[in-house]
Amino acid sequence: MNFIFLGPPGAGKGTLAKEAAKAFNIPHISTGDIFRENIKNGTELGKKAKAIIDAGGLVSDEITIGLVKDRLSQPDTANGYILDGFPRTIPQAEALESFAKIDAAVNFDIADEAVVERLGGRVCCKDCGQMYHVKFNPPKVEGKCDKCGGELYTRDDDKTESIQNRLVVYRKSTAPLIDFYKEKGNLVDIDARPAPEKVLEEFKAKFKK
Numbered sequence: 001m002n003f004i005f006l007g008p009p010g011a012g013k014g015t016l017a018k019e020a021a022k023a024f025n026i027p028h029i030s031t032g033d034i035f036r037e038n039i040k041n042g043t044e045l046g047k048k049a050k051a052i053i054d055a056g057g058l059v060s061d062e063i064t065i066g067l068v069k070d071r072l073s074q075p076d077t078a079n080g081y082i083l084d085g086f087p088r089t090i091p092q093a094e095a096l097e098s099f100a101k102i103d104a105a106v107n108f109d110i111a112d113e114a115v116v117e118r119l120g121g122r123v124c125c126k127d128c129g130q131m132y133h134v135k136f137n138p139p140k141v142e143g144k145c146d147k148c149g150g151e152l153y154t155r156d157d158d159k160t161e162s163i164q165n166r167l168v169v170y171r172k173s174t175a176p177l178i179d180f181y182k183e184k185g186n187l188v189d190i191d192a193r194p195a196p197e198k199v200l201e202e203f204k205a206k207f208k209k
């Protein structure tokens, strides 16, 4: 199946996507991860995107659509994929229609207060990108990744001003996608409030895996 994960920043999209991708044996494609990889490697794309991302804005539709179109042309997407963090605007969703067939738009249902708390405590691994939460999902050893031993850091866009800006951007540019996919008849709501294991269970039950 071809999934898109829709929801506010910090809703737990990446956390569920990693586990669901394993369970369904399909790739997890995160535009945020692709941008961060480019920033880390100092590519032209990374240089263009960094200031926008740190401020909590959106990278241009043109750049982002091109990136996703290219990624979806790779052979590993033939049996399905999870698109996490794309589309984020109506033009992106419309462009996606022209080169992909989406089976389900999974909408993460959660209140703003909860996402602010999740983003405020998020730390990520510098080496493998795995995310943790200082309170809800702490690493076994403080500051170190359980999976690879890499150093954990706080993303620049997880500092307070950027968090508020991202929520404003989400309401204005991304939330309209909920109606877009509802009208197409492939919106599936998921309760994003419970612990990660519960959210994964609900996801598996809904999509029978």
Ligand code: ADP
Pocket: 008, 009, 010, 014, 030, 031, 032, 033, 035, 052, 053, 054, 056, 057, 058, 059, 060, 064, 084, 085, 086, 087, 088, 089, 092, 157, 166
């Ligand atoms: P979060 O997990 O907080 O929702 P992501 O890792 O998905 O954030 O994305 C980080 C940042 O990368 C976004 O705030 C935005 O600046 C940029 N970005 C990611 N996906 C898109 C997209 N589809 N369109 C435009 N910008 C994007």
Ligand code: ADP
Pocket: 007, 008, 009, 010, 011, 012, 013, 014, 015, 016, 118, 119, 121, 122, 123, 131, 132, 133, 134, 136, 137, 192, 193, 194, 195, 196, 197, 199
């Ligand atoms: P998104 O990709 O939607 O921005 P993440 O998956 O990165 O969200 O999760 C944001 C933060 O919340 C991370 O610190 C993560 O460890 C934590 N988190 C994710 N899912 C849950 C959950 N179900 N309950 C509590 N905390 C969670």
Ligand code: ZN
Pocket: 125, 126, 127, 128, 129, 130, 145, 146, 147, 148, 149, 150
């Ligand atoms: Zn790691």
